[in-house]
Amino acid sequence: MVIFSGIQPTGRKHLGNYIGAILNYVKGQDKADPAIYCIVDLHGTTVQYDPAELRQRTRETAALLVAAGLDPERCVLFRQGDVQEHSELCWLLSSVTSVGQLNRMHQFRDKAGAARDRVSAGLLFYPVLMAADVLAYRANEVPVGEDQREHIELMRDAAEAFNKRFGETLVVPEANIPTVGARVRDLKEPERKMSTTGGTPQGTVYVDEEPESIVKKFKKAVADSGSEIVVRDDKPGISNMIEILAVVRDTTPAEIEREFEGSGYGAFKTAVGEEVAAWLAPVREKYLEIKDDTAYIESFLEVGASKARAIAAPIVADVREAMGVGPVR
């Protein structure tokens, strides 16, 4: 089984990225053959950005993934822009993706807002490049958080449409979305997901944040009205913290509810904050140790890119062949 996932280099990585996706990347290393992970710098060019910062953040994101437990020798870890098959397949897949479908994507509508006619064409094309990322490896499974569900649907549609029109060539991938922690919420505004772009700074916990600061953020988290510690629709703040603690302890939300029954919100929030801080501390330490070691990071990314190219090149060649692009092989 082939696993593929991608992560954006823009923005500081937060607890939502960690719980919703990165934890599953790490688990994927033991069950996939191979597990392929990519830092999507090309996707990072679809919004306003600074080139030097993009390059820097791409390396930092790679360092964070290694700090979180990805082993560049056991998985394929690379930078999207280093493997040209992604851009080529993106173009080839544009023939089986409609403009209407791209225009309807929620993330596009949210990001473009009222400036729909002025945003880059790249932003509209974002999901096609993402489809190319996965389909170039004939990946079976894509570990992601809940917010990527629509993007996975689009890539499945593209693969099905391609196979129907040009013959069986591509694998239709499945999303792997965690049952608990698929949508970690902002601690201050729990109606919203935790996010570097759309969330609040005080409600966002970063993977590389100082432990004391993490505890403080949980202490100040919005805890809904009432006093029960239960997962319920009218308690988005408390439900979120129950889910977070369940993931940290590798147990179920029901177990957390039982343990904290009768506790006050203050004690519960402090407990969650302290456990999250202790859980992330080793990742932060390892990250700080390697994040400025450019030579090390560039060297494993280069090895990753050549492993990735070796898998993607023959698959993209099959796509060209099926579409009648280039000479007969």
Ligand code: TYM
């Ligand atoms: P990105 O970089 O925004 O997010 C990386 C991963 O983190 C998950 N995530 C969350 N999970 C739970 N709760 C949250 N609050 C939360 N916020 C983010 C995301 O679902 C994602 O899995 N389009 C992708 C990058 C991408 C990709 C791909 C993913 C490019 N090509 C191919 C899979 C396969 C993105 O923007 O992720």
